Amino acid sequence: MGYLDDIEFExxxxxxxxxxxxxxxxxxxxxxxxMTDLDIxxxxxxxxxxxxxxxxxxxxxxxxxxxxxxxxxxELWQRKAIIYDHKGEYKTAVExxxxxxxxxxxxxxxxxxxxxxxxxxxxFPESLECFxxxxxxxxxNIDALFNKGLxxxxxxxxxxxxxxxxxIIELDPDHKDSYYEMGYCFDYIDRLxxxxxAYEKHLAIVPFNYNAWYNKGVVLSxxxxxxxxxxxYEMALTISPKFASAWYNKANAYASLGILTRAxxxxxxALGINRKDVYTLYNLASAYEQMDxxxxxxxxxxxxxxxxxxxxxxxxxxxxxxxxxEDFNKALRDYDKAVELFKENPELWYAKADAEYNLGKLHESxxxxxxxxxxxxxxxxxxxxxxxxxxxxxxxSEADILLTKLISKGAAWAEPYYAxxxxxxxxxEIESGLKxxxxxxxxxxxxxxxxxxxxxxxxxLQFLINRDS
Numbered sequence: 001m002g003y004l005d006d007i008e009f010e011x012x013x014x015x016x017x018x019x020x021x022x023x024x025x026x027x028x029x030x031x032x033x034x035m036t037d038l039d040i041x042x043x044x045x046x047x048x049x050x051x052x053x054x055x056x057x058x059x060x061x062x063x064x065x066x067x068x069x070x071x072x073x074x075e076l077w078q079r080k081a082i083i084y085d086h087k088g089e090y091k092t093a094v095e096x097x098x099x100x101x102x103x104x105x106x107x108x109x110x111x112x113x114x115x116x117x118x119x120x121x122x123x124f125p126e127s128l129e130c131f132x133x134x135x136x137x138x139x140x141n142i143d144a145l146f147n148k149g150l151x152x153x154x155x156x157x158x159x160x161x162x163x164x165x166x167x168i169i170e171l172d173p174d175h176k177d178s179y180y181e182m183g184y185c186f187d188y189i190d191r192l193x194x195x196x197x198a199y200e201k202h203l204a205i206v207p208f209n210y211n212a213w214y215n216k217g218v219v220l221s222x223x224x225x226x227x228x229x230x231x232x233y234e235m236a237l238t239i240s241p242k243f244a245s246a247w248y249n250k251a252n253a254y255a256s257l258g259i260l261t262r263a264x265x266x267x268x269x270a271l272g273i274n275r276k277d278v279y280t281l282y283n284l285a286s287a288y289e290q291m292d293x294x295x296x297x298x299x300x301x302x303x304x305x306x307x308x309x310x311x312x313x314x315x316x317x318x319x320x321x322x323x324x325x326e327d328f329n330k331a332l333r334d335y336d337k338a339v340e341l342f343k344e345n346p347e348l349w350y351a352k353a354d355a356e357y358n359l360g361k362l363h364e365s366x367x368x369x370x371x372x373x374x375x376x377x378x379x380x381x382x383x384x385x386x387x388x389x390x391x392x393x394x395x396x397s398e399a400d401i402l403l404t405k406l407i408s409k410g411a412a413w414a415e416p417y418y419a420x421x422x423x424x425x426x427x428x429e430i431e432s433g434l435k436x437x438x439x440x441x442x443x444x445x446x447x448x449x450x451x452x453x454x455x456x457x458x459x460x461l462q463f464l465i466n467r468d469s
Contacts, residue, residue, distance in 0.1 A: 024050070024062060047079050051086050059083045074104040078113060085113075090121035108134045112143050119151055127151050142168050142175065149181060158185040176205040180212060187219055195219045210239040214246050217253075226253040244273040248280050251287075260287050278308040285317055294321040312341035316348055323351070328358045346375035350382055357385075362393040380406060380413070387419055391426065399423055414440040 024046060043066070050059035063080040070076055081096030097114035101107060115130030131148040134141050149164035162185050165178040172178075179202035186195035199216040203209065217232035233250035236243055251266035267284035270277065285300035301318035304311055319334030335352035342348060353368030369386035372379055383406055390399035400423060406416040417440035424433035 024058060043076070043079065047083065051083065054086075056083055056087050072103055074100045074107055074110065077103065078107075078110050081110075081117065082113065085117045085120060090117055093117045094121075106137060108138055108141055108144070112141075112147060115144075115147055115151075119147070119154075124151050124155055140171055142171060146175075146178065146181075149178070153181065153185060158189045161185050174205055176202050179205070180209075180215075183212070183215060183219070187215070187222070192219050192223050196223070208239050210236040210243060210246070213239070214243065214249070217246070217249060221249065221253055221256070224256075226257050229253045242273055244270045244277065244280075247273065248277070248283070251280075252283065255283065255287055255290075260291055263287050276307045278304050278311050278314070281307065282311065282314050282317065285314070289317060289321055289324075292324075294325050297321045310341055312338040312345075312348070315341070316351065319351060319355070323355060323358075326358075328355050331355045332359065344375060346372045346379065346382075349375065350379075353382075353385070353389075357389055362389055365389050366393065366395075380409070380411070384415055384419060387416075388422075391419065391423055396423060396427060412443050414444040417443065 043062075046062060047059055050056070050062070060080065060083055063076060063083065067073070067076050067080070077096050077100035081093045081100065084090070084093035084096060094114060094117055097110055097117065100110040101114065104110065111130045111134045115127045115134075118124075118127035118130065128148060128151050131144045131151070134144040135148070138144070145164045145168050149161045149168075152158070152161035152164065162182055165182045165185070168175050168178040179198050183195045183198035183202060186192070186198055196216065196219050199212055199219065202212050203216070206212065213232050213236035217229045217236065220226070220229035220232055230250055230253045233246045233253070236246040237250070240246070247266050247270035251263045251270065254260070254263035254266060264284060264287050267280055267287065270280045271284065274280065281300050281304040285297045285304065288294075288297035288300065298318055298321045301314045301321065304314035305318070308314075315334045315338040319331045319338065322328070322331035322334065332352065332355040335348060335355055338348045339345070339352055349368050349371045353365045353372060356362075356365035356368055366386065366389055369382055369389060372382040373386065376382070383402055387399045387402040387406070390396070390402065399419075403416050403420045403423065406413075407420065417436045421433040421436035421440065424430070424436065
């Protein structure tokens with residue numbers, strides 16, 4: 001017998017399709033001969049065909065016709081439940097599964113499928129009960145163990161989920177999906193070495209799963225093994241070249257290694273696949289910022305906030321770029337927007353305070369520095385900057401209180417003593433100022449060469465030089 005040519009194969013295919021449609025019509029019209037001749041595999045074939053085409057009403061009509069003849073068929077009630085599950089009508093699906101289970105209380109398939117439907121509807125405890133019911137009389141049922149493991153994952157019970165997957169692997173050492181899920185669970189609970197081993201076991205069985213290569217890369221990145229992570233991402237991309245997340249994560253690995261040119265190239269490739277991904281736009285902008293290419297960074301941060309107006313990090317990043325090119329007005333505008341979006345972030349308030357200070361808005365700057373200290377009372381550098389701002393605003397009493405508090409912490413830090421000296425010099429308390437300058441120099445002798453004395457203090461510096469000579 002020779003090969004069918006293309007036209008004959010197409011006609012044969014059409015004939016099968018036509019025969020299936022005729023069979024469906026016969027079922028809906030309750031053709032008794034057809035219904036009594038069908039076995040469960042043929043019914044599954046019809047139901048799956050209709051589900052693939054989302055023809056739920058026809059599928060239900062077929063099942064209802066069959067159930068009129070065979071009302072006590074556990075298998076038919078189960079298929080009807082599956083149709084309702086596909087429709088998203090989970091309550092009705094569960095009722096149909098319950099009918100099937102009533103007809104055959106020990107039917108593992110019905111219990112497992114009911115558990116899956118309950119999972120789909122977010123009823124995790126009830127779903128677990130179904131899988132446990134199967135495992136009570138069939139403790140080695142791999143489907144029940146696997147689905148139970150998935151539910152335990154969703155409930156953040158990762159150790160228990162791992163126990164299920166390990167039991168499966170004891171029963172079936174080549175159960176690829178259990179290795180994959182174990183990799184995820186181990187990663188989530190920071191057992192990175194175990195996670196890596198699980199993904200490698202999975203890949204030994206399924207070497208072309210690009211998601212597994214990607215996840216392996218994520219774990220290696222978390223371990224700080226960036227070169228190996230890059231290799232894993234490249235394997236994922238060899239299998240799936242349009243995998244934007246793999247390009248993005250590979251770029252992040254290069255950025256972590258300080259290889260910014262390659263990072264930028266990969267971020268650009270990721271953007272070629274998904275132009276509106278705010279995280280890629282932000283990280284590409286940050287890479288340009290690290291390379292002091294502030295104009296390029298500003299352009300990309302601007303695109304990021306256009307895509308996601310609530311992305312405070314991009315306002316902050318753009319503000320930092322404006323700050324670096326000394327456009328303090330635009331920097332402050334972006335810091336204000338970032339603070340509006342995330343009011344409890346001390347880093348944002350700190351940047352805002354610095355911009356206000358550089359614009360000569362001392363009282364606004366004082367308010368912002370105080371907010372930093374409210375949110376992070378242990379930020380000594382912010383306290384010092386606030387003290388210096390008090391001095392510039394001629395709020396000497398407030399400056400003195402704050403500097404005294406900083407000095408009382410006992411840290412070997414010269415700057416508070418230097419600021420205290422500055423305060424006393426401005427108050428014409430030269431001897432007190434000299435005392436604090438000497439302490440500052442004792443803490444860090446190099447400071448006497450790097451302190452930038454203001455013109456009003458030149459006589460003090462000359463006094464120290466004359467005295468030391």
